[in-house]
Amino acid sequence: EAQVTQNPRYLITVTGKKLTVTCSQNMNHEYMSWYRQDPGLGLRQIYYSMNVEVTDKGDVPEGYKVSRKEKRNFPLILESPSPNQTSLYFCASRGNSGNTIYFGEGSWLTVV
Amino acid sequence: GENVEQHPSTLSVQEGDSAVIKCTYSDSASNYFPWYKQELGKGPQLIIDIRSNVGEKKDQRIAVTLNKTAKHFSLHITETQPEDSAVYFCAAYNYGQNFVFGPGTRLSVLP
Numbered sequence: 001e002a003q004v005t006q007n008p009r010y011l012i013t014v015t016g017k018k019l020t021v022t023c024s025q026n027m028n029h030e031y032m033s034w035y036r037q038d039p040g041l042g043l044r045q046i047y048y049s050m051n052v053e054v055t056d057k058g059d060v061p062e063g064y065k066v067s068r069k070e071k072r073n074f075p076l077i078l079e080s081p082s083p084n085q086t087s088l089y090f091c092a093s094r095g096n097s098g099n100t101i102y103f104g105e106g107s108w109l110t111v112v
Numbered sequence: 113g114e115n116v117e118q119h120p121s122t123l124s125v126q127e128g129d130s131a132v133i134k135c136t137y138s139d140s141a142s143n144y145f146p147w148y149k150q151e152l153g154k155g156p157q158l159i160i161d162i163r164s165n166v167g168e169k170k171d172q173r174i175a176v177t178l179n180k181t182a183k184h185f186s187l188h189i190t191e192t193q194p195e196d197s198a199v200y201f202c203a204a205y206n207y208g209q210n211f212v213f214g215p216g217t218r219l220s221v222l223p
Contacts, residue, residue: 004155033210040121042201042215043156058210090155099144099205103155 002027006091006104013081013111021076021107023091031094032074036060036087043090049074081111114139116204118214125192126222133217135202136184142204145178145185150199160187192221
């Protein structure tokens, strides 16, 4: 089954404690990205990656890092989380030949 | 850059009635307009899309219309059912750019 898998699905952490949200896709897609979803703001792109070793900032990259060492994985790193990063996060991928975005099931992150 | 507005933010309809959600975009170069449905606890899923060379597209009870001149497009759901209750996102895309999503519409279908 084609899917994007992200972990953890739910996390409560404290300010300043580094965390990583993993993302993996099994569709051999070149393009992957991370979004955050906040009430009234919709889906905003944090970072994206056109292919392995190539990443770029989206609309709201501050406070986040990413890496793309393998095609299937695209982890999101919060080096020093702050309460304003409390949000619902989605990893997504898209094939080169199509425009359909496939989203993971989301990761609820709370920073206290 | 592209900006996408979406209205209404919430919509309640009686089961069996129709629902319409409207989006406007700012960049006339955008040429692909998908609609995503997000059910509770899940990620958004593509339900229908339309390209700029088409004015209307239909898939069973859902349809999308596009007015390039006015730069707006709409999602139409007929004969609504409880399983249509979800958050719907529109988006605009131009090749080589990134998708820009609207803020979402929470649709509730009342039995």
